[in-house]
Amino acid sequence: MIKFFRKIRQNLLSEGKTRKYFKYAIGEILLVVIGILIALGINNWNENRKFKNVEKNVLTNIYKNLGTDSIQFKYYTQQFKQIEKLHLELFKVGVDNKSLDSISEPTLIRRSLYFKQLINSGFGEKAETINNTKIKEALITYTRSIDDMESIYLGQLTPLIENKLKPLLAEEKLYNTENWFYLKDKNFEDYSYKQLNGKNLLDKNGLIQLAKTDKFQQLLFEINVKWNDFYTRIKIVIEENNSLRNLIKSELKNY
Template identity: 40%
Template sequence: MIKFFRQIRQNLLSEGKTAKYLKYAIGEIILVVIGILIALQINSWNDNRKAKIVENNFFANVLLDLEKDDEKLNYYHRFHQKRIQYLDTLLTYVRNPNRTMGIEKFGMYVEPLFYSTNATNYATTFESAKSMGIFNNFREKDIVKELSQYYADFVLVENSFSAITRIVENQFEPLMYTLPEGYITETTGTLVVSEEDVQKFYQKVSSIKDNRDITYDYDRILKTSSFENYLIGDMGRSYGAIGIIETRKSILNRLLERIKEHD
């Protein structure tokens, strides 16, 4: 094709048709420019198509991560609601000394308080995409910005859960260790909320017969001011955790809606 155009130019020049040659040259330049523009347009379209595929795959995977996160948040919410119920029951007995709880019921309500929960965040897809630097080619930058803030705010969940763990370790456990743990039975862990199977632990402990003649003075613990202070502190932190969880769930639900609309 190039040889063909060159032949035309040479013929025009040899025939002395300069004006026609100039017109032809201009036309040829225009054709070349149009060809370049078409090629650029095709390349741009191809790049956009590839970027759209990458973006769609990203949001599809993020959607799966957020759905896992939603399930985990539901568990956290249930965990802390139950915790508040147990704290409420114990505080009621503390403030009503004429009511008798009994060692078995006491054990069932205090045992769940030994358990706290670790915060888990499903951010693999987002962090991987961030490290690869692919967000610049995304159209839905507003959603990416919201996702970035959502994952950054996970530290609030971590701090909230850590605060409960610290109060359990520093206040609750030292107080409870003044009471021999022979009160543990196979049903002691019935009210425990945990992602792990803890019943085998209680079955094992209760299977070891206790031949000591011990009086479990749980009533002494109920009457200590430090136990009441612990119950109130734990309850406050649990309410705080629920507030953070509910706020996070609200943001997560909005993100789920926006990403599904994007699809």
């Protein structure tokens, strides 16, 4: 093809058709430029398609992880409601002098949560690789809400339970140590002790008596305030989780 065009130029020059030669040369240059632009356009289209596919895979994985996290947050909510119920029972016994035939599972008073969110602050950095502005902004907001939730639990609630409540329970000798060491199924993933066989790890009657002291009630107040603060953050995270999943599901239709 190059030889063909070169032959045409040589013929025009040999025939003295300089003006036609320059017109032809300009046309040939324009043809080459157009060819280059078409090639660049095709290359950019291929690159954009590759990027879209990568972005689609990232968003699909995030969507799945959000679903898994949603299940985890429901577990947190269930745990909070059980703990809140026990706190109220201990308050009624200690402050209102209510007589209760029984109280909730006493080990809930020292319950810890098992954090394993798949979407965390690390996904804030991954958001920078997402071109979809709406999803990127929602994802960054969501990860910040998770950080807020965890900071309340790990930074404020956990120290109260670990450094104040648990030592107090041990000091009052409320742990039924035999029941713990004979327990066969110690599942720390969700803190559900499935083979209690009617035996309590924490002395119910002893906890009721402890609940009648000012020292315990003051500590119960602190812990309950932090649990409710944590629960408030959970509700925000759950709402943002649902919104983000709906947004990603809707936007994925465009990929």
